[in-house]
Amino acid sequence: MNDLTPTREQRTAALEGMGCKRKRVEDIRFTQGKGNYVDDVKLPGMLHGDFVRSPHAHARVKSINTDEALKVPGVLAVITAETLKTVNLAWMPTLAGDVQMVLADGKVLFQNQEVAFVVATDRYAADDGVSKVVVDYEALPVLVDPFKSMAPDAPVLREDLAGKTTGAHGPRKHHNHIFEWSVGDKELTDAAFNKAEVTIKEMISYHRTHPSPLETCQCVCSFDKIKGELTIWGTFQAPHVIRTVVALIAKLPEQKIHVISPDIGGGFGNKVGAYPGYICAAVASIVTGKPVKWVEDRIENLTATSFARDYHMTTEIAATKDGKVTGLRVHVLADHGAFDACADPSKWPAGFFNIVTGSYDFPVAHLTVDGVYSNKAPGGVAYRCSFRVTEAAYCIERAMDILAQKLGMDPAELRLKNFIRREQFPYHSALGWEYDSGDYHTAMRKMMESTDYAALRKEQAEKREAFKRGETREVMGLGVSFFTEIVGAGPSKNCDILGIAMFDSCEIRMHPTGAGIARMGTKSQGQGHETTWAQIIASEIGIPADNIMVEEGNTDTAPYGLGTYGSRSTPVAGAAIAMAARKIKAKAQMIAAYKLEVHEDDLEWDIDGFRVKGLPEKFMSMKDICWAAYNSVPPGMEPGLEAVSYYDPPNMTYPFGAYLCVMDIDVDTGVYKVRRFYALDDCGTRINPMIIEGQVHGGLTEAFAIAMGQEIRYDDGGNVVTGSFMDFFMPTAVETPRWETDFTVTPSPHHPIGAKGVGESPNVGGVPAFSNAVNDAFSFLGSTHIQMPHDYWRNWKAAKSLGVLG
Amino acid sequence: MAKIHVTMKVNGAEVEGLVEPRTLLVHFIRENLQLTGTHIGCETTHCGACTVDIDGMSVKSCTMFAIQANGSDITTIEGMANADGTLSHLQEGFRQMHGLQCGYCTPGMIVRAHRLLQENPAPTEDEIRAGIAGNICRCTGYQNIVKAIQYAAAKAKGVEFKEAAE
Numbered sequence: 017m018n019d020l021t022p023t024r025e026q027r028t029a030a031l032e033g034m035g036c037k038r039k040r041v042e043d044i045r046f047t048q049g050k051g052n053y054v055d056d057v058k059l060p061g062m063l064h065g066d067f068v069r070s071p072h073a074h075a076r077v078k079s080i081n082t083d084e085a086l087k088v089p090g091v092l093a094v095i096t097a098e099t100l101k102t103v104n105l106a107w108m109p110t111l112a113g114d115v116q117m118v119l120a121d122g123k124v125l126f127q128n129q130e131v132a133f134v135v136a137t138d139r140y141a142a143d144d145g146v147s148k149v150v151v152d153y154e155a156l157p158v159l160v161d162p163f164k165s166m167a168p169d170a171p172v173l174r175e176d177l178a179g180k181t182t183g184a185h186g187p188r189k190h191h192n193h194i195f196e197w198s199v200g201d202k203e204l205t206d207a208a209f210n211k212a213e214v215t216i217k218e219m220i221s222y223h224r225t226h227p228s229p230l231e232t233c234q235c236v237c238s239f240d241k242i243k244g245e246l247t248i249w250g251t252f253q254a255p256h257v258i259r260t261v262v263a264l265i266a267k268l269p270e271q272k273i274h275v276i277s278p279d280i281g282g283g284f285g286n287k288v289g290a291y292p293g294y295i296c297a298a299v300a301s302i303v304t305g306k307p308v309k310w311v312e313d314r315i316e317n318l319t320a321t322s323f324a325r326d327y328h329m330t331t332e333i334a335a336t337k338d339g340k341v342t343g344l345r346v347h348v349l350a351d352h353g354a355f356d357a358c359a360d361p362s363k364w365p366a367g368f369f370n371i372v373t374g375s376y377d378f379p380v381a382h383l384t385v386d387g388v389y390s391n392k393a394p395g396g397v398a399y400r401c402s403f404r405v406t407e408a409a410y411c412i413e414r415a416m417d418i419l420a421q422k423l424g425m426d427p428a429e430l431r432l433k434n435f436i437r438r439e440q441f442p443y444h445s446a447l448g449w450e451y452d453s454g455d456y457h458t459a460m461r462k463m464m465e466s467t468d469y470a471a472l473r474k475e476q477a478e479k480r481e482a483f484k485r486g487e488t489r490e491v492m493g494l495g496v497s498f499f500t501e502i503v504g505a506g507p508s509k510n511c512d513i514l515g516i517a518m519f520d521s522c523e524i525r526m527h528p529t530g531a532g533i534a535r536m537g538t539k540s541q542g543q544g545h546e547t548t549w550a551q552i553i554a555s556e557i558g559i560p561a562d563n564i565m566v567e568e569g570n571t572d573t574a575p576y577g578l579g580t581y582g583s584r585s586t587p588v589a590g591a592a593i594a595m596a597a598r599k600i601k602a603k604a605q606m607i608a609a610y611k612l613e614v615h616e617d618d619l620e621w622d623i624d625g626f627r628v629k630g631l632p633e634k635f636m637s638m639k640d641i642c643w644a645a646y647n648s649v650p651p652g653m654e655p656g657l658e659a660v661s662y663y664d665p666p667n668m669t670y671p672f673g674a675y676l677c678v679m680d681i682d683v684d685t686g687v688y689k690v691r692r693f694y695a696l697d698d699c700g701t702r703i704n705p706m707i708i709e710g711q712v713h714g715g716l717t718e719a720f721a722i723a724m725g726q727e728i729r730y731d732d733g734g735n736v737v738t739g740s741f742m743d744f745f746m747p748t749a750v751e752t753p754r755w756e757t758d759f760t761v762t763p764s765p766h767h768p769i770g771a772k773g774v775g776e777s778p779n780v781g782g783v784p785a786f787s788n789a790v791n792d793a794f795s796f797l798g799s800t801h802i803q804m805p806h807d808y809w810r811n812w813k814a815a816k817s818l819g820v821l822g
Numbered sequence: 823m824a825k826i827h828v829t830m831k832v833n834g835a836e837v838e839g840l841v842e843p844r845t846l847l848v849h850f851i852r853e854n855l856q857l858t859g860t861h862i863g864c865e866t867t868h869c870g871a872c873t874v875d876i877d878g879m880s881v882k883s884c885t886m887f888a889i890q891a892n893g894s895d896i897t898t899i900e901g902m903a904n905a906d907g908t909l910s911h912l913q914e915g916f917r918q919m920h921g922l923q924c925g926y927c928t929p930g931m932i933v934r935a936h937r938l939l940q941e942n943p944a945p946t947e948d949e950i951r952a953g954i955a956g957n958i959c960r961c962t963g964y965q966n967i968v969k970a971i972q973y974a975a976a977k978a979k980g981v982e983f984k985e986a987a988e
């Protein structure tokens with residue numbers, strides 16, 4: 017040792033492993049405009065496809081005339097359902113066990129539904145062709161209100177299901193009914209309500225919205241007739257699943273399908289499913305023998321590819337007079353639009369909505385969900401949340417506030433009184449989940465101390481008095497939200513997609529010079545996997561993160577994985593990385609023992625290599641072991657240093673957090689100001705705090721948008737009235753509040769590195785915080801529940817209906 | 823459709839091409855010039871992903887026909903790095919402050935911020951927020967974008983920007 021020998025701290029820092037705010041490797045290319053997104057893919061002779069879409073929400077398609085379109089210069093083909101029928105692709109299966117029209121087959125069921133696909137030499141010519149396709153429609157009665165879907169005289173939407181009394185998830189009660197899903201003990205729950213001292217009941221709606229990543233859904237399909245191979249570049253959050261789906265429905269051999277997800281411009285759930293554009297582009301490439309690109313425009317994105325939410329939740333809580341909850345009863349009416357294209361694990365028609373008992377120790381609960389059809393776009397996807405978890409969190413967090421109001425209790429106190437206690441973990445919820453770990457009281461108290469919650473309540477009380485005295489026209493709301501998520505789908509015992517268990521994977525190859533590559537089954541859409549995955553490996557095997565390249569999104573080279581959504585990458589793939597790295601380390605230990613001429617058990621791991629116990633100078637670095645792996649392995653051992661892990665998680669992970677929103681609303685204009693927003697997240701072990709904070713900022717901003725105005729709204733005729741960024745609320749830097757972030761760390765006991773996932777927590781916890789703030793602001797005027805979204809106009813309407821506008 | 827000849831200066835180089843009168847500038851840049859750093863998020867002038875700098879102004883290039891840009895001097899994201907190829911203060915600021923996630927809005931943001939700092943070398947936070955209000959980011963929540971721009975403003979003055987990305 018001399019002065020130049022790095023200290024242990026320096027050696028650890030040089031790795032840039034877990035816990036380090038490592039700067040992102042992706043940013044070098046992104047800041048220079050050198051990302052490679054799907055629309056940047058240009059192939060020789062590439063054609064462009066564009067859709068003819070239905071102006072009607074419900075109509076019979078009497079005829080489609082393509083003659084004039086085919087005369088347009090540059091137009092090569094127009095594909096209709098009739099064309100698709102020749103290859104048996106007029107309909108496609110959905111992830112939810114339903115079927116969906118690829119192109120209108122006899123009728124259209126929602127506005128902007130895909131009717132025909134025009135293929136031309138460039139996007140302008142394709143658009144010219146679209147305008148020349150003549151479709152003769154006969155309008156039919158339109159159904160937009162899900163509460164009317166199951167009326168006896170409701171129009172029949174899905175004629176293809178005529179006579180089918182059973183769907184993918186059991187019996188159907190009505191021609192517009194999809195499924196009924198029921199969880200929990202009804203008898204015990206009813207009994208709890210019968211003897212309850214206090215009950216509340218409220219219909220809490222979570223409106224229809226849309227994930228709307230800045231890059232829309234798009235693909236390039238290229239079919240090589242000679243080799244019989246199909247290559248698809250697409251905005252896919254789950255490229256392997258897309259490959260398998262294509263193999264199954266297009267009956268192509270799976271080894272001849274190459275799916276590539278290049279850089280993706282945000283996903284938020286929008287890019288999980290399979291859309292007609294992908295099928296049509298693939299068929300068009302097969303038909304024309306040329307590569308075909310399909311790029312959806314923004315209006316198409318908002319109106320046709322996967323909405324989110326549209327859950328209408330009748331919620332009841334039973335409690336004692338002093339505020340101990342004794343039962344929960346929820347009925348959900350779920351509007352899926354024209355086809356059930358919900359992107360959930362296959363056996364879960366309402367996702368993991370049965371996390372609706374939240375962070376509270378409900379002794380009994382019962383939940384039923386009825387899925388129905390309507391003349392709206394099909395879906396729905398999990399918009400920055402695990403499957404239907406944000407709906408569940410909103411439901412319980414709003415309901416707890418309503419209960420607090422009825423009891424005259426502080427919402428934070430009510431929560432503290434009912435939290436699952438630290439010593440109850442692993443905790444079995446009344447609706448069937450096993451929560452892995454949590455320390456809710458600590459998180460909540462930290463939030464209350466950090467924000468000086470008591471002082472804020474005092475200020476609110478004073479402002480309310482001042483309002484009553486007519487001294488101010490502003491009302492102040494405190495929105496408390498304490499959420500528990502369920503992410504990391506998931507264990508093969510309960511999660512699959514089309515029969516494929518929801519494991520995830522990592523393959524690590526170390527090169528002789530002490531560098532390596534990790535290939536993954538996941539696919540970043542902005543989460544920074546190229547940066548964070550290397551950090552996990554760096555900490556596990558002592559090779560600097562900078563020396564590890566992470567590759568995702570190529571199904572030919574990556575091990576099979578289920579992709580990135582539902583905050584599953586860190587819980588599932590993050591574990592696979594650690595396990596693969598540990599296999600590497602185990603082999604490295606054998607090599608080091610051989611080289612250092614000791615028994616393996618005499619070695620101990622020391623940051624970036626193995627040291628002989630008790631002989632600190634006898635050390636072999638991981639870098640040197642990599643070299644040795646290629647020239648001097650122990651006799652009988654295969655050379656090389658690589659490993660693959662397919663990780664089937666034993667359980668989900670359960671991140672949680674305590675949020676507070678402080679809001680002031682002017683009753684005369686409905687204009688609100690978010691004075692303060694504090695978010696404490698506990699996502700277990702923190703891999704890269706900088707990226708975690710970034711994820712929280714982004715998720716909170718989306719939560720803000722959703723709660724305060726972002727809605728896909730239909731008029732009675734089934735026309736989308738919020739189909740562009742003009743009408744669909746997209747907060748800019750001006751509207752977006754400043755975010756304060758904080759954390760506690762409660763590692764997951766079953767995860768190899770204790771990490772739980774964070775990307776979606778802020779959306780799940782943020783929406784109830786905003787909505788509770790608005791509701792709390794108005795509650796002293798006598799309201800119990802105001803539906804989202806809380807835009808200025810609706811706030812003004814709320815004030816008006818409460819009689820405070822004079 | 824009859825095509826029209828256009829010439830312009832893009833990132834310092836004279837370029838030319840044949841375009842239809844209806845060809846949007848963003849398509850000319852992306853398709854004809856193959857400069858794909860300029861992105862499309864809406865094609866309706868709402869998102870700012872397509873922002874380029876034209877004759878000293880930030881312009882959403884989906885809002886302009888290529889022929890309208892005939893004879894103009896344009897800078898795209900590909901022209902933002904320093905002459906020696908290193909990252910500019912703004913590009914470095916976005917990286918240091920974690921001002922980007924998916925990177926899709928980033929070129930437009932950087933090009934816009936570049937002009938903002940030309941016009942106002944020492945903007946307040948509110949001025950930055952108002953100055954980038956034409957650019958939507960779906961990922962970051964803007965807080966770190968604001969810091970990235972503050973970082974670049976500080977660097978241009980030769981002072982260290984203290985605040986680390988959260």
Ligand code: FES
Binds near residue numbers: 863869870873
């Ligand atoms: S693409 Fe030009 S503003 Fe959105």
Ligand code: FES
Binds near residue numbers: 282922924927961
């Ligand atoms: S970083 Fe994704 S849109 Fe801004």
